[in-house]
Amino acid sequence: MKKIKRNPLEGKNITVGVTGSIAAYKSADLVSKLVQVGANVSVIMSKNAENFVGKNTFEALSHNPVITNYFENFSDMNIDHVHLAKNSDLIIIAPITANSIAKISHGITDDPITGTISASKSPVILAPAMDAGMYENNVSKNLKSLDKNRFCILEPQIGRLASGITGKGRMVDPNFILENAMLLMSKTGDLKTRKIIISAGGTREFIDPVRYIGNKSSGKMGYAIATAARDRGANVSLFSAKNISLPVPLGVINHYIETSSDLEKTILPNAESSDIIFMAAAVCDFKPKNIEINKIKKNPKENNFNIELEKTSDIIKQLKNKNITKIAFAAETENIIENAKIKLKEKNLDMIIANDVSREDIGFNSDNNQVTLIQKNGSITELPVMPKTELAHILLDETISLIS
Ligand SMILES: Cc1cc2nc3c(=O)[nH]c(=O)nc-3n(C[C@H](O)[C@H](O)[C@H](O)COP(=O)(O)O)c2cc1C
Known part of the structure; x- marks a missing residue:
């Protein structure tokens, strides 16, 4: 019998970028789910993301070395800084901070996440996470400047934020990111x-x-x-x-x-x-x-009822x-x-x-x-x-x- 292709992420090269948000711990779950459905996942962390989750977590989950800067000797980025850009079928940045969104929207490429997005033509999923005020003030404007045909923006949800206030800023659930990745990769x-x-x-x-x-x-x-x-x-x-x-x-x-x-x-x-x-x-x-307009009543004198x-x-x-x-x-x-x-x-x-x-x-x-x-x-x-x-x-x- 023919081999069943169970999902569109199987065998795909997916680069997951993790930036310096408190929601960074959720991307460990995302990476694990992507690996479980058969994707080959490479993780890039911003320098600030390392303040929230250790790179060992992502290395263990992805079974690949984690890149944190352009100049690490173990990674091919040292020789070819756009190597992930050329090889990624899909790029997912989850969470993405207000800072990294601003950099992408202005073409700044001073770290391997923004550099990979800038050099690649692959579709990108962005899952912002931040304080509600940050999102309203600048971020939504910066997100609007991105090419809709390439960037799939998963708007943050309203909920309790790490600051203790309730507002729009919570990163969407990793399952929802996975579903969106499936949908994007299913097109072929x-x-x-x-x-x-x-x-x-x-x-x-x-x-x-x-x-x-x-x-x-x-x-x-x-x-x-x-x-x-x-x-x-x-x-x-x-x-x-x-x-x-x-x-x-x-x-x-x-x-x-x-x-x-x-x-x-x-x-x-x-x-x-x-x-x-x-x-x-x-x-x-x-x-x-016939459908009775009112609820049918029990007639005490009748034992049977026919429809x-x-x-x-x-x-x-x-x-x-x-x-x-x-x-x-x-x-x-x-x-x-x-x-x-x-x-x-x-x-x-x-x-x-x-x-x-x-x-x-x-x-x-x-x-x-x-x-x-x-x-x-x-x-x-x-x-x-x-x-x-x-x-x-x-x-x-x-x-x-x-x-x-
Ligand atoms: C405890 C803590 C939590 C933070 N959470 C967020 C966040 O959820 N979203 C955000 O945009 N910035 C957050 N920041 C600020 C970013 O870490 C900061 O803007 C940093 O420059 C982001 O760098 P990066 O985009 O290169 O990762 C947080 C900072 C701290 C100290």
Whole structure:
């Protein structure tokens, strides 16, 4: 099986600059996370940053020597002071001080961080951290002078600052910096020109204002596909059930829906211009024919209560554009493959992903899944149990081979 490229930072050369802010300790976490996702990280510290965190911390985390000035003998900078500038796919300065922002915006290059940025053409992420007054007075003006096409500025957050006051100056969370790095580096992925539509979660079909018919879908599979597609450069739109508590992947456009008819009305106009559609949502097959305006009361004289149900409409069957690659899930509890084959044909899909939702260890709400892929041409591939995040990449690999 083809090697799965799990994330766009794998194998990338990333230079992390750390400057003299109290938030410098947070960049240790960032470096650790970057290394964990497979990036090759080189750290440069400003002289003042060393007052906050020792360079040994970054050396241990990055497995690379840390540069603190141009003239250290161990580093290639001694011979070629722009060597990191030439070799970095991405530069991240986190935290960046008011002082270093001023230097960058005025072209000053008296240290290896500002020098590397100045000599490089790679994208740069800046995560400022400082006192709120400093940020308001000069820094926002200096940041505005930077080229928007190259510098991605992650504005500081409002919160309690090291000075004890509350204001705008806290460096963003390292996870958010990582997500932004992923998004920036995903642009050249194998799905870069593709528009992908994904539905996720379970619909709710209302009986009255407070009661509904629903299902156990958590949205995890749809969100895993959205994240994987985003990481591979696709233009991704999610249509997810309102009750999903998962964070929407950065860079993905999300539309919240609740009922099957919400989903139908929202997804169809967007889907017509897409290249690929993944119906990962568990759309209820039936809905109450009438929704009571007021909460239904218990009648003391009646033991039974009947609700008349009608079929919900088949969303994927309504797509007019014949060029869209259509993929759906078949959540089954019996005769899994046979039932999925019928659905594949009925809905005229390119591929169906059959999963056994009667098993507790896989399917709904689990982090793992075990599926069988059935393609239009009759080919059947049974996959082993694996994390949904991994399965998402295999599904995208299969989709790419379907398109080509
Ligand atoms: C305890 C302490 C905390 C500081 N925190 C910040 C900060 O969060 N942001 C900032 O812009 N400057 C901060 N400074 C001031 C910078 O360290 C100072 O401007 C220095 O010149 C920055 O140099 P550099 O940009 O080369 O690292 C702090 C100084 C001290 C003593």
